[in-house]
Amino acid sequence: MRNRATTGLKKPKIRQSWSKWNLYNMQRFRMKPPHVRTHFQQKWDAKSVARNYHGEQVSEKQWARMFSPRIRSVVSMNARQLAEDDGSKMSAGRGAGLHQTEEEAFKQDEKPIPYAQMTFAPLERRLDTAVFRAMFASSARQARQFVIHGAVTVNGKQMKYPGYLLNPGDLFQVEPDRVMYATGAPKDRSDRRESRLAKKAEEEAKAREEAAAAEDKEQEPAEAQPEEEQPMDPRDTLKALLFQAKEILSTDKSTLPAKRKQQLRGFQKAIKRVLSRSESSTILTDSLEAQFSQLTLLLKAKRTEQQTDEKAEKAEKAEKAEKAEKAEKAEKAEEAEKAVEAKKGSEESDELKVPRPAESESKPSTSDKQTLRDNLSEAFLQASKNQEVDMTQLDDEELEVLKRALVQMRENPIDHSKPYATPWLPRDYMSAFATIPRYLEVNHNICAAVYLRHPVARPGWSEVPSPFSDHVGTMAFTWYLRRR
Amino acid sequence: MVVRIRLSRFGNRHQPFYNIVVAQARSARDSKPLEVIGTFNPIPQRPTNLSEQEARRAKAYKEISLDRSRARYWLGVGAQPSDSVWKLMTLVRLPLLRRRLSISTTVTDDDCEIITTRLTHCC
Amino acid sequence: MAPRIQNQVVSNTLLPYLSSSSTSTCLPRLSTSSSQALAYSPRSSCRSFSSSVAPQTRQRREMFQWLSGPGARFKNHVPGETNYLTARKTPDGKLLRTSRPFIDNQQYRSEPILSVDLQNEIYDRVVKHKKSVRAVSVELDVDMRRVAAVVRLMELQKKMTDEGKSLALPYGRAIHEMLEKTEYEHGVGASRSHENINDLPSHRLTHPQIFYPVSESRQFNRVDAGRVFSGAPALEHEEVARNAVDPYAAVTRVTHKPSAIEMVGKGDEEHQVLQPADTRIPHPHLVAKERDSLNHPEETYANRKVYNERLRAEEKAQEDRRLKAEERRAKRMLRVQPEDSRFEFRIQDVVVSRETTGKNGRGAAAPGRRYGVPANDRKKGEVKIPTRVVV
Numbered sequence: 001m002r003n004r005a006t007t008g009l010k011k012p013k014i015r016q017s018w019s020k021w022n023l024y025n026m027q028r029f030r031m032k033p034p035h036v037r038t039h040f041q042q043k044w045d046a047k048s049v050a051r052n053y054h055g056e057q058v059s060e061k062q063w064a065r066m067f068s069p070r071i072r073s074v075v076s077m078n079a080r081q082l083a084e085d086d087g088s089k090m091s092a093g094r095g096a097g098l099h100q101t102e103e104e105a106f107k108q109d110e111k112p113i114p115y116a117q118m119t120f121a122p123l124e125r126r127l128d129t130a131v132f133r134a135m136f137a138s139s140a141r142q143a144r145q146f147v148i149h150g151a152v153t154v155n156g157k158q159m160k161y162p163g164y165l166l167n168p169g170d171l172f173q174v175e176p177d178r179v180m181y182a183t184g185a186p187k188d189r190s191d192r193r194e195s196r197l198a199k200k201a202e203e204e205a206k207a208r209e210e211a212a213a214a215e216d217k218e219q220e221p222a223e224a225q226p227e228e229e230q231p232m233d234p235r236d237t238l239k240a241l242l243f244q245a246k247e248i249l250s251t252d253k254s255t256l257p258a259k260r261k262q263q264l265r266g267f268q269k270a271i272k273r274v275l276s277r278s279e280s281s282t283i284l285t286d287s288l289e290a291q292f293s294q295l296t297l298l299l300k301a302k303r304t305e306q307q308t309d310e311k312a313e314k315a316e317k318a319e320k321a322e323k324a325e326k327a328e329k330a331e332k333a334e335e336a337e338k339a340v341e342a343k344k345g346s347e348e349s350d351e352l353k354v355p356r357p358a359e360s361e362s363k364p365s366t367s368d369k370q371t372l373r374d375n376l377s378e379a380f381l382q383a384s385k386n387q388e389v390d391m392t393q394l395d396d397e398e399l400e401v402l403k404r405a406l407v408q409m410r411e412n413p414i415d416h417s418k419p420y421a422t423p424w425l426p427r428d429y430m431s432a433f434a435t436i437p438r439y440l441e442v443n444h445n446i447c448a449a450v451y452l453r454h455p456v457a458r459p460g461w462s463e464v465p466s467p468f469s470d471h472v473g474t475m476a477f478t479w480y481l482r483r484r
Numbered sequence: 485m486v487v488r489i490r491l492s493r494f495g496n497r498h499q500p501f502y503n504i505v506v507a508q509a510r511s512a513r514d515s516k517p518l519e520v521i522g523t524f525n526p527i528p529q530r531p532t533n534l535s536e537q538e539a540r541r542a543k544a545y546k547e548i549s550l551d552r553s554r555a556r557y558w559l560g561v562g563a564q565p566s567d568s569v570w571k572l573m574t575l576v577r578l579p580l581l582r583r584r585l586s587i588s589t590t591v592t593d594d595d596c597e598i599i600t601t602r603l604t605h606c607c
Numbered sequence: 608m609a610p611r612i613q614n615q616v617v618s619n620t621l622l623p624y625l626s627s628s629s630t631s632t633c634l635p636r637l638s639t640s641s642s643q644a645l646a647y648s649p650r651s652s653c654r655s656f657s658s659s660v661a662p663q664t665r666q667r668r669e670m671f672q673w674l675s676g677p678g679a680r681f682k683n684h685v686p687g688e689t690n691y692l693t694a695r696k697t698p699d700g701k702l703l704r705t706s707r708p709f710i711d712n713q714q715y716r717s718e719p720i721l722s723v724d725l726q727n728e729i730y731d732r733v734v735k736h737k738k739s740v741r742a743v744s745v746e747l748d749v750d751m752r753r754v755a756a757v758v759r760l761m762e763l764q765k766k767m768t769d770e771g772k773s774l775a776l777p778y779g780r781a782i783h784e785m786l787e788k789t790e791y792e793h794g795v796g797a798s799r800s801h802e803n804i805n806d807l808p809s810h811r812l813t814h815p816q817i818f819y820p821v822s823e824s825r826q827f828n829r830v831d832a833g834r835v836f837s838g839a840p841a842l843e844h845e846e847v848a849r850n851a852v853d854p855y856a857a858v859t860r861v862t863h864k865p866s867a868i869e870m871v872g873k874g875d876e877e878h879q880v881l882q883p884a885d886t887r888i889p890h891p892h893l894v895a896k897e898r899d900s901l902n903h904p905e906e907t908y909a910n911r912k913v914y915n916e917r918l919r920a921e922e923k924a925q926e927d928r929r930l931k932a933e934e935r936r937a938k939r940m941l942r943v944q945p946e947d948s949r950f951e952f953r954i955q956d957v958v959v960s961r962e963t964t965g966k967n968g969r970g971a972a973a974p975g976r977r978y979g980v981p982a983n984d985r986k987k988g989e990v991k992i993p994t995r996v997v998v
Contacts (some may be wrong), residue, residue: 184778441721
């Protein structure tokens with residue numbers, strides 16, 4: 001639910017928030033035309049709209065104390081120029097430099113440094129603002145709540161003060177789960193219902209277990225194990241698994257999100273069922289590689305390549321041809337998808353969760369995934385070496401599919417205990433606000449960032465993200481300058 | 485009158501912090517001393533930036549700051565450390581401390597060892 | 608909180624905003640009827656009793672119209688592209704993506720972040736290949752502080768994965784899809800520049816404008832300007848001649864030992880002489896390299912050799928300084944771990960003297976809480992929260 005007190009429509013104010021209300025306000029925001037306002041009114045307008053965005057959670061008194069008329073700026077030096085001239089060229093002649101051609105003068109004419117846009121730079125030092133700027137929270141208010149609720153650490157120590165002023169080199173970290181909650185799509189009605197049911201089922205199971213334990217105590221010589229699960233034929237299981245994995249990774253737009261979820265859940269269950277047959281008790285929580293090798297071991301899967309006769313070669317050739325074909329197909333499909341997506345961008349207005357970028361997840365874009373996959377294939381190799389009997393044969397394609405499904409399920413699983421909709425998707429309208437200023441270096445995977453230095457202005461650019469024009473900045477600066 | 489080296493309590497409620505001071509024995513605890521020669525923070529601090537396992541094994545630490553040369557001087561001119569200050573000073577191994585004590589209380593070196601261990605035990 | 612809406616009152620018009628299944632087609636039609644109804648029905652009656660259409664303000668209507676019309680493209684991102692308000696449609700219907708997230712602010716742009724590949728490369732070069740932060744910074748055109756931060760964060764990530772903590776992987780991937788990135792291109796010198804690594808911070812002393820007459824025959828360079836800004840007398844001729852022979856040596860004399868910088872002024876006004884830009888930039892050795900290639904353009908091999916030597920010397924000097932500082936710290940800090948104690952004791956050596964306590968014994972530099980000085984910890988305007996967290 002949006003905060004009605006902060007994002008109204010009647011008197012639009014721009015806030016540090018990613019809500020759609022704020023986005024709408026931002027795109028229609030206009031200052032009153034300066035020619036109908038006195039200078040004082042202009043200053044007043046400027047400082048009030050600017051303060052609604054910058055440090056709205058900070059009291060005016062506190063901000064007035066933080067304000068500093070001294071603004072940090074840098075100039076990018078060119079080593080070549082420094083080497084060519086020790087400065088005497090600049091001061092030569094009558095002090096304004098030697099006479100230069102127009103071209104040279106144009107080259108030297110740098111953009112002015114936007115000092116006025118740096119008026120609110122001291123607020124960027126605040127911990128809550130920095131958490132918002134690092135994109136760990138969807139609004140500055142939420143960032144503040146994270147800090148107060150103890151989810152933020154600075155240099156490994158819990159820091160409960162949102163007003164803590166970061167020093168250059170400070171590393172701050174937010175609990176990843178909170179960040180996923182803040183930046184993820186919210187649960188819809190069916191999600192909430194499912195999580196309720198899951199919780200209930202869990203409680204019931206617990207109660208039943210307890211009851212069973214109590215009964216066991218009463219009648220000591222109970223049967224050791226209820227019933228041995230009938231081990232399925234590994235070949236069939238593998239086939240089924242593969243089918244499911246393919247289903248998950250298919251980028252077919254027509255599947256409804258609910259259906260997709262069902263598929264994912266089915267796959268998860270199947271994997272669990274297979275792995276629970278393993279002797280090691282920790283396999284369900286083990287690393288991906290271990291799981292995968294165990295999986296292949298259990299299902300006695302084997303790569304076709306290991307066979308050394310001509311058959312294999314033939315198979316390989318066929319495979320290659322197939323691969324090429326498939327790659328082509330995939331490319332075409334991708335193009336089509338993009339077109340569809342672009343279209344959808346303009347068409348879609350419904351809040352329904354669209355069956356969206358599952359394909360972006362399966363894209364082998366990031367390199368950590370690459371390494372993961374490398375590890376996986378190594379694990380697979382070892383697994384296949386260790387065994388003698390081969391019952392089922394998988395070609396590379398199928399293996400890849402299985403792996404990818406496993407990776408995706410592992411990284412972005414369905415988990416009803418989470419406070420956000422699973423599998424995780426970015427919340428709506430997030431991309432319109434996505435920006436990370438240069439004074440922060442952020443590692444999003446661990447939700448940690450380093451405050452490198454204070455924000456600075458440089459010729460033409462300012463580092464303080466602000467939605468206002470430099471006129472507003474200048475007027476606000478003058479307003480606060482008055483009180484020093 | 486005896487000059488003592490003792491602690492005087494600063495800080496807030498539940499946040500003790502001590503100055504190690506040199507003062508006349510009969511003066512009030514927190515009155516202005518002859519000299520402040522150091523501080524003692526009795527609240528154990530946890531070392532940061534460790535992994536969970538390391539953090540579990542790591543010992544918490546207590547911070548002491550002390551001007552050793554001044555402490556040596558005051559011991560040399562006959563200032564008597566209080567029990568708690570003596571305990572802190574044994575950690576620094578000030579040479580005058582043991583001799584001075586053994587003279588004043590006429591205990592042997594061995595006894596001194598025993599007292600030292602007893603006192604370090606309680607902190 | 609939103610006003611609670613009773614069941615009877617919920618009509619079709621409100622449904623799009625209560626549930627999450629609005630469509631663009633139904634909006635305009637409903638909105639016209641509702642606005643007419645609103646104009647004649649008093650608000651209170653429409654709430655509890657009337658079965659006429661529920662209140663629907665013009666503002667809300669317009670907002671949802673915008674969100675379903677031109678604003679719809681902001682809802683989801685296209686991987687690999689920014690999605691900002693400033694994007695404009697060209698006449699032929701294409702969307703021109705920009706890097707400015709704010710319409711009015713021409714001076715802020717969303718600058719590219721380091722791609723995962725580049726981060727890994729930085730980490731590998733520093734940790735695996737044991738290169739210095741300075742060298743990696745020059746090679747990849749990334750600020751030294753950023754290089755250090757990347758290494759620190761990657762270490763933390765490794766630690767967290769080893770401890771089996773859950774990471775926010777899908778979130779990280781989504782963010783990297785939304786923002787522009789500086790990619791790492793394999794091959795030396797091929798990688799795109801991430802940022803300017805030789806930024807010169809503007810110094811407080813250079814803010815005032817000074818009118819300083821100089822004879823036309825004099826070579827007035829950056830060193831002289833710095834001295835004028837800080838109000839120091841001009842350098843002696845011998846000194847100038849010495850610096851002119853080897854400018855880089857003059858720079859290193861200062862950068863390796865910042866305490867050797869000349870002081871001017873008296874009492875509280877005492878400050879260091881402002882150093883020229885050649886000294887104050889993070890990579891002064893790059894200037895020396897350029898000077899070499901200007902003076903001896905043919906001897907690329909020799910120049911390169913000299914450059915590498917300089918880099919090595921710089922690293923060594925830095926390492927020496929670090930070791931020395933550590934030694935000094937260790938000297939002042941005694942760590943005692945009594946066998947039978949649960950705690951470690953860290954004993955810091957401090958100095959109590961006339962210099963630290965001051966004439967009246969109230970000097971802030973002396974150890975301990977002071978007497979006769981009010982504790983301002985609860986005073987208005989004092990910072991009452993921590994100001995730093997020691998690593």
